[in-house]
Amino acid sequence: MAEDDKSHLTLRDVSEASGVSEMTVSRVLRNRGDVSAKTRARVLEAARRLGYVPNKIAGALASNRVNLVGVVIPSLSNFVFPDVLTEISRGLEETPLQPVFGTSHYDLEIEEKVIYEMLSWRPSGLIVAGLEHTDAARAMMRNCGVPVVEIMDVDGSPVDANVGISHRRAGRDMARTILAAGYRRIAYMGTVKAEDYRAAKRLEGFEQALAEAGIRFEMREHYAGGSDFRKGREMAEAVLARAPEVDFIYCSNDMIGAGAMLHCLEAGIDVPGRLGLAGFNGIDLLEGLPRRLTSMDACRAEIGAAAARIVAARALGEGDEPQRIEFAPRLIHGETLRSR
Amino acid sequence: MAEDDKSHLTLRDVSEASGVSEMTVSRVLRNRGDVSAKTRARVLEAARRLGYVPNKIAGALASNRVNLVGVVIPSLSNFVFPDVLTEISRGLEETPLQPVFGTSHYDLEIEEKVIYEMLSWRPSGLIVAGLEHTDAARAMMRNCGVPVVEIMDVDGSPVDANVGISHRRAGRDMARTILAAGYRRIAYMGTVKAEDYRAAKRLEGFEQALAEAGIRFEMREHYAGGSDFRKGREMAEAVLARAPEVDFIYCSNDMIGAGAMLHCLEAGIDVPGRLGLAGFNGIDLLEGLPRRLTSMDACRAEIGAAAARIVAARALGEGDEPQRIEFAPRLIHGETLRSR
DNA sequence: CGAATTACTGTTTGCGCTAACAGAATGGTT
DNA sequence: AACCATTCTGTTAGCGCAAACAGTAATTCG
The missing domain is CATH 3.40.50.2300 (Response regulator)
Structure with missing residues (x-):
């Protein structure tokens, strides 16, 4: 696959190797715009041979699009959240969006920092567990310009969209x-x-x-x-x-x-x-x-799926989903409760 | 906090609001270089008032530094991995590095794609579970120019560093x-x-x-x-x-x-x-x-901690840790085994 | 008192890529 | 032959920030 150790391969390297302009290489690698089959093949071959990996940092800056969705949860050691994450991931699978996770350890100050960090990457959306946040965090979410979905809980005032149970x-x-x-x-x-x-x-x-x-x-x-x-x-x-x-x-x-x-x-x-x-x-x-x-x-599976749907729909501009969804928690009667 | 809805605040906005150059704002916000206390205060006040959130995409491109560490694991629904993640997070807490997770669903093809995605963000390091990968994935890891730690397992040939048990x-x-x-x-x-x-x-x-x-x-x-x-x-x-x-x-x-x-x-x-x-x-x-x-x-706690240490040491250039660590799995005798 | 040092701030440049536009090549139509 | 549409490729500019360098003012020192 890769042959070169010069670990800073750029579009230019691929363009030189394949004898076309950087722009054409860019088009081939993103499947954007028309490129002749022959050129496409040459470019792909060169990219593969060199082991070129596009630089999304530069791409994101130039296009002002970042296909990441920030997901902020309290903890990973609580069964519930890995489940929700898995469902969010699955929900975003068919979209160009990718989830990125952060944990707050049930601490609103830390949560604020995590949200700040996430927003500084200019994601396409944000999914945050809970409705309780610092004022600063709430302000950031309100002004970040991308869809924000608060999940798990509906007892409170969401900043934007909201999916959960009471x-x-x-x-x-x-x-x-x-x-x-x-x-x-x-x-x-x-x-x-x-x-x-x-x-x-x-x-x-x-x-x-x-x-x-x-x-x-x-x-x-x-x-x-x-x-x-x-x-x-x-x-x-x-x-x-x-x-x-x-x-x-x-x-x-x-x-x-x-x-x-x-x-x-x-x-x-x-x-x-x-x-x-x-x-x-x-x-x-x-x-x-x-x-x-x-x-x-x-209802954590439903919540994760719905949050993913809302973010995807809003971020990709494909119409707006209903913005507040309350699921009804279902009683599991089990065998530790008398039935009568 | 934030007042403005013009969601694309840049350094320029803060610099204009505080009457200094963009560079000075940048210095204040990164705590880099000397800035007088008075200027610093003015800048911070303006940034806070506007609700400015730095754009790490641009910062990363300009400085060629991305303080993210990619972590690729098979799944989140397996107890083991959330544990390791938690430990990696903890291990990176005192550093400027931040973990970013991705899951492969125990599928090497998906793993290859996830690694490719991660590397396209030019992270400062990569932690990957397991020693089995596609040839392409291995090539990418070999040529990516940042520390790579394969974790959990030591029975095989690592691309770079390796921490785990046999x-x-x-x-x-x-x-x-x-x-x-x-x-x-x-x-x-x-x-x-x-x-x-x-x-x-x-x-x-x-x-x-x-x-x-x-x-x-x-x-x-x-x-x-x-x-x-x-x-x-x-x-x-x-x-x-x-x-x-x-x-x-x-x-x-x-x-x-x-x-x-x-x-x-x-x-x-x-x-x-x-x-x-x-x-x-x-x-x-x-x-x-x-x-x-x-x-x-x-030994998942130890493995996570060690992987974080190695990546941090190598990425931040503070000397090199030993590159291969094998922990000895400890028998937990329990009560479902005769003791004699 | 002039030179050297320190403390602070500004200017220029370019990171690697994509949007927008411009141009060349090809083919079909009148 | 002139024209247009279509298909493909190239050129230019700039995304927002930080590195490198270039000042300028304030201070120190012999």
Whole structure:
């Protein structure tokens, strides 16, 4: 393939090697404009022989077009986001657009920096998780001149387009389902991260529905750090030791919920008879555990796909999609909730 | 913050707004060269007021420096890779470098395209998972003029730098450990993907060690698609139904292994007495399952960190790191392997 | 006090490419 | 033969920024 080590090959090198102008080479390599079959072949041969790789930096500057879409998410170690990313990638596959990822570690200041970095590459669009941002970040997104889609959450005021679910409603619906199943002494286990706005909104909706039924949490147990089975186990044990009367534990996510379930089964607790459990996210990876955990699908596949569609449509100027899409989180009844 | 909608602010706009030359603005914004405190303040104020975001495309073209590091991995839906990415990000945090990710879906042709795309942005370095590539991809990496680190695997010939573990050795070591524990009727459960070269190498090493002990697999069960508990359960059930004499199942990864474990426990099979189980990757997320699965740590944190270090050192010209690093996969004995 | 140094700011040039336009070659039509 | 349309190729200019160099003013020093 490549023969030359002079690692700064330019259009000029290819044009000299093939005996045509730089412009013609450019046209061939971009499939733009008419070029005779013979010339095309010569150019392609030369490019391949030299191992030429076009310089998109220069191309982007000259054409004022950058086929990148910035995607800003809180973290990669949370199941949810890799899923969404995968779906966004798939959604952009048929377009000339390419996603570029950045993570904010659930920190709005970092998020602001990441957005700034992304915008400094003048992408064709931006997809950002969540509706909470610093003022500066919001201003940048408002003025960047490209489509911005805020995803995952719809409880708030988007800067531009918005695709997600209502986490408040998700919490409320889950609470009502649990109450309808007859549980009354309910505990919460969730992250202590104030920056997980969506978990906070679910909790808020949940508590609101409880309040409407004249009920309050028996207790709330918080944790810091990542979510895994072990943490769920330990916390469930602690909760049940301190408040044995509890008959349901609502968990802020599926990993914790599954850990709690594993503890209960091992401790010989009747699930869902004596104690019910529910999580959030509908992580299908967990299918195959001894009991299917009651959960709620966050529609992350749909969200990723819709966000990709909106950005693509707007960036490529092919008509405008509806700009606000709210999906309805689907209850996954599972086997850790009495059905009656 | 921003006031103007004219979304194409340039250095000139800031320079006019602050009454200095473009060059001085550029210097202020990059903290390069001496600028008086007064001028600096004026420029910063103007930039902030206008909502100016520098154009890195232009900056990169002019300076011939792009502070991006391309990272090419097979997939995001595999635990392992988000982990490595996170570690690479962390490793680059203290440098001016920023990672940019792309996925190949375990397809070398796609990988070639992704590498081509990445190189067309003229990054400061490239980190690629695996040692298997198309000839064209290898040629591009050889001639791109920036540090290239192939990660995860060391069984093969790297183009440039290389950090990883020997999967062959990992398989061999695991087999020996299993044999030493007295198991003799061994089955394999793994992906059918011929493109998962590392899993194939582990299998190869494993079989070699078995052969040295005069043993062959009782059976090999393959599956396609993603790895989850359910699949592990189903396959374990199938294996034990067809070959009840099997006393150990070696699984190509932890998810499958954990699924198999869940099946066995539910079926009342004595683990590890009657049947032993092992996986691969040492996924700590799984801690908290009823039994700790025997596994092998793939050193993905160390690999990510080392790759980041090498790229940073080479790209920033701060001396050269050792170019080939092999980590030793650590056995995680777990509770699904007899200890004797 | 003049020269040398330092501190700061400006000018010119070009990175590698593409948009826009201009021109040449070819073929068909009247 | 003159004309036009079509097909192909080349020329010019400039995208927004930073490197290199060129000042100018303020300060230091012998």
